[in-house]
Amino acid sequence: MEQHRPPDPAIELKGISKAFGSVQANKGIDLRVMPGTIHGIIGENGAGKSTLMSILYGFYKADAGEVFIHGQRTRIPDSQAAIRAGIGMVFQHFKLVQNFTVLENVILGAEDGRRLRPELFRARGALKRLAEDYELIVDPDAKIEDLGVGMQQRVEILKALYRQADILILDEPTGVLTPAEADHLFRILDNLRAEGKTILLITHKLREIMAITDTVSVMRRGEMTATVNTAETSPEHLAELMVGRKVLLRVDKPLATPGKTVLEVEDLRVTDSAGVARLKGISLNVRAGEILGIAGVAGNGQSHLLEVLGGIRPATGTVRVNGAPIDLSGRCSDGQSRRARGVAHVPEDRQREGLIMEFAAWENMAFGYHHAPAYQKNALLMDNAAIRADTVTKMGHFDIRPPNPNLAARNFSGGNQQKLVLAREIEQHPDLLVVGQPTRGVDIGAIEFIHQRIVALRDAGKAVLLVSVELEEILSLSDRVAVMFDGRIMGERQAAQTDEKELGLLMAGMHGGAD
Template sequence: MTSLHPTNAQRSEGAAAAPLAIELVGINKHFGPVHANRDIHLAIKRGTVHGIVGENGAGKSTLMSILYGFYTADSGEIRVNGTPATIADSRHALALGIGMVHQHFMLVDNFSVLENVVLGAEDSAFLAPTLSKARTQLKALARDYGLEVDPDAIIENLSVGQQQRVEILKALYRGAETLILDEPTGVLTPDEADHLFRILGKLREEGKTIILITHKLREIMAITDEVSVMRQGAMVRTLTTKETSPGELAELMVGRRVLLRVEKGPANPGKVLLDVQDLVVTDDFKVPRVKGVSFQVRAGEIVGIAGVAGNGQSELLESIAGMRDQLLGTIRLNGEVLSLEGDDGAARARAAGLAHVPEDRLRMGLVTTFSEWENSILGYQHTYGSGPGLDIAKARATAEDYIKKFDIRPPNLDLKTANFSGGNQQKIVLAREMERNPDVLIVGQPTRGVDIGAIEFIHNQIIKMRDAGKAILLVSVELDEIRSLADRILVIFDGHIVGEADPATADETELGLLMTGSHASSGKETN
């Protein structure tokens, strides 16, 4: 492979002459004994949206990290606009017109949008001229592609969707002609995801090439021109999107037929296990986010809470789980009032029979520097002894059992949790909480960032718990997931429960209006 550092003009000329923006030829990559990419051949047409799908751990992100210069392939060739190229790091990738928007954003929280965009791309030691030029270019980019964001806003004050726009602006400001997006909608609301796809459509119209890594087949069908399927590190097939179907893609990804719907019988609700009355919860700034909420969840049923992110769901779950103090109200578990205040509130909730799968597995569900077996007992470690008396053999046996039951890959007890894919990290958390036989399970975003095969497995586990007589409270920004799993749907808006719906007859438009407050009642609560 030869080095290539073209100017923007040379890059444009090359792109005009080459029908392919990117070619990967015979790419191989090993991490120790793991063969992450196996003789990958991939051709991406210029001016198209090309999807790459596969299960967690299939090698998608590794392949794109090679293209962006984070990793170096053991063998194979990269061609950009028909010319062989060596990509030693991300600066080389950017010089070749390749930008990447990562699943976890690479932004400095206390810098402004403008400062983040120019960081590392300053023209000289004098920052003022660079900022002035960047401000002008950002206005043009925002106008051309619908990437509106205040250049003087501080990153930590922006929504997740706005932060993602900043990442795209960073890449475009640096001259990206090919843009890689890794699971771009995993943390977006439905409205933000729709806006993102409108942006991608405009980028395609302007001749940009988009590589989209996602596990959401609906998004693949909606936005891509072609889609490539990876499985176990190998490229299985590339198809024209309009000539395939979600079912075919799912089967290619997993290697077997996958049910794209949830199969469950009718619920048989029993006694009330979780009773929440007049709950008021504030956020970290003491602003009320849950405003007098009341509801019940019975044994043998799944109650889903639907709503646009940021309407109090997170604070509600954290309060019930004992992770956030309640300002007012009562929470009863199995008829007994739960006292959850203080630093040990979560431990008291677990002791009372409540298990919690948090919305953000990395921030609240795992210690990523710990090994798999350590995370498998996290929060329950006292049941294995303490200090020098910790029964490590028993803890490791428990983790090994979870690995088998939940098909956690790779099956390595000692691997740091940071080195597992997102879907397998989620399985570690789910196994730990579900296998404790709780009376009540509260689950936030159960399949966020999880591939199609793991989604099917997770949904089946939740249904099994319901059928075993457990009470399950489910929060998800995926309306299809709520409608498929829940036996009753409660809609939350601005901290209030504004409606209840039967999933069997729920109208998506009506639910959407409730979720945005368009049909909100006067704050009437429901059981």
Template sequence: MGAATPVVELKQITKRFPGIVANDAISLQLRKGEIHALLGENGAGKSTLMNIVFGLYQPDEGSIEVNGKPVIIDSPNKAIDLGIGMVHQHFKLVQPFTVTENIILGSEPRKGLNINYKKAAAEVQRLSEQYGLKVNPHAKIHDISVGMQQRVEIVKTLYRGADILIFDEPTAVLTPQEIKELMVIMKKLVAEGKSIILITHKLKEIMEISDTVTIIRRGKVIDSVITSETNPNELAEKMVGRNVTFKVDKKLATPGNNVLEVSKLTAKNKEGISVLNELNLNVRAGEIVGIAGVDGNGQSELIEALTGLRKVDSGSIRLEGKELSNHSPRHISESGVAHIPEDRHKHGLVLDFSVSENIVLESYYKAPYTRRGFLNFDAIKKQAKRLVEAFDVRTPSIETKARSLSGGNQQKAIIAREIDKNPELLIAAQPTRGLDVGAIEFVQKQLIAQRDQGKAVLLISFELDEIINVSDRIAVIYEGQIVGEVLPEETNDRELGLMMAGSTQKRGTVHE
């Protein structure tokens, strides 16, 4: 094989689904030892293309070559035989099993009739050490962090002999620290002769780690560029098809009275461990308060307490002076609280309901959507059409099932529904998670528009840039407490990072 032969070459790959061309004559070359980023908005066709390379879909037209030879990849097993492995965005792990049991599932080493667990565990240990993965072969999946589960997925591909690794949005679920560690792992993989395709829409990561970038927009290749010869603005423009501003445009806040007052809020989890420890927080009318923290410090529990999904042990939650702690979600919603949930599939949408049904999910029992005990479908459709247009939700029709929309459009549907309630308090939990720059810009503008109408907005996000850009005031959460408050214009990533890690250094004592 000549030095110039790509390890994988896609030639004019086309894939159609009813009503849409997901991949339109896409060509791409992956060279040995490089990290090739595949960049595009949600729904641009990135995952479809990689599912073709991994044998989950068949192309309608076009061909694939691996190491210069034409191949037909008609199943994931065939992809694995060809040395291609995929680390999926949603991990495919069996929770009660150990790391080793998960890794060998389906390709167990035998010793006579028995599985040679010892041999497998030793191999897992060896791979873990070779690539700096620090995976414990005997740990149970449900006991390890999300970042560690992802490493198990990486070992799984290596164990099966992959030389070509596809990473699908690998940083979507990681903390800033885990992202740094993953970058180191990916660099180590290519240093050892592996080749990587990285699907992402995070420009910062592309600039930091990739060698080459191919940009896809609406199923077509817009360009392939060498990373060192481009910049984030140029990439964003190619990806979205217009100029994108990274700086959030907003005027200064003019906060009014307290809308939300949380005082001494305490709650325990099922194991009796405190997850909220006398937490105090307030949000005023006409301001966005951002909560910064490393995942797992009480953010989810706080949101659940505020929205009625979790009982609290003591303390109070007041909305405009009215006590809301331990009330039902419907009572809280009707009191003027809207909620963009952190997991849009679990708590935001009923995926098998249509877009129009999801739009009235919280108001179907009220007029005009219900008349004399029956649903009024005309009123429901009219409302859905109005919101789909106003919030630019891209869907074939309002009768389309929510599950077939891209992540960005699912999120827009939720935001449309929640903002249309005209709430006093809008709780936005990870509102831009997994969205591309165009959709992020849209969501952030909606939050600021709510603030400018005099509403109180509580923003919970793991994206520090988002917290600093969008918030008017930042509260840092650590081990179930708010440990400090800072103003975005007076802080930086480093100071916030220290506070998020529990460092109690007070303002003014952190030196660059």
């Protein structure tokens, strides 16, 4: 019988190691990805996925190990070399020039010769062919700033393909997409695979891994812990591999028993400094003992809603907390006045807003509550010892590791940073918790814990307003769900009586049947 030699893997990594200071980000990573397949890489935040991809794309130099592309030992000192080797990368945060057209962005950096026109002509033809082959349909003359995120992502993919990439790396590609846009992306990836392209998909969403990949590798603490065929595994099994123990993927929560209305919002409007209307008449209410989830694709006004409720941004309209109106003018209302009214706010971005990264944990525990009487020694001085003691207690309640109140916030992992913020806000026993993206960039183990705490606050009879771009999170935590699109609320549903498909339509701005 004739021995058929299997093809060389499109990517083969042997013993890749990389350390940053004393942190070993990658430890002896081996990886084989066969051509014409979609290979998923999952892992918690800080597991080393991004470092590995950065090495593959020439941003970092590995301390040890070898890279083979189609069987050829390849050195990738910079991204130009990666492009020459046929590797294309689609970043989580797009790298597009906002006021250039699609066509100009595609040729940017790949211009040939002195004159632009022939290259633009050539690119136009190439884009047309790519659009036909892969359903990658984008108007080549549209300006980037006029395109939605889904379209912008297609431009990123087109850029890579125009540079003859046959290995495509996508870093968390669905984070900013509606479910429908994500489905479209998956169809594109499917077409690319059919044409023999190799795709590396980095994600933390187990559902996507199950839906689209052929094989999947799991990373944990800098090591590649397992590589399995997707068909032979399950989400529960993958989650266990990622975390190293069994994980509850669904929140078990008792039925809500809503009490009196805590938060009433009427006709809330916000116009930003550029004169763009961001909130166009939001009305909603949250009752004690229930969680209202606000679903929506990022950038549809949820952040502005959070900022208004947290006292960061002025607005017009009416907001009442426990029946009493609060000042929205921005003159004598700020985060302090909100806290005094029993409103706690967990901001969307813990590193930018929620924490001072250079402050120690104990200083962060007093952050925003630095006027609290319990934290003062006398009229002049703060009681640092009392704050430290309080921090130790709260770190225990929230299982924050390491339980060292003197450690700077930046030295905690993402999950523990988020727990610091949540511990600070929840342990103030607010009447209303306004929380944005509570588990963004947080590992699965911590997600489970954070969800339990939010539900526990609800069960203690407090009102919770939850904003998240993760539909799964919205559906599993909320009692009611409101969907925001373009600064408006498109509809409200009972969480138990809706599904991702219906919410997805609302998120895309389509009224889904009867309201």
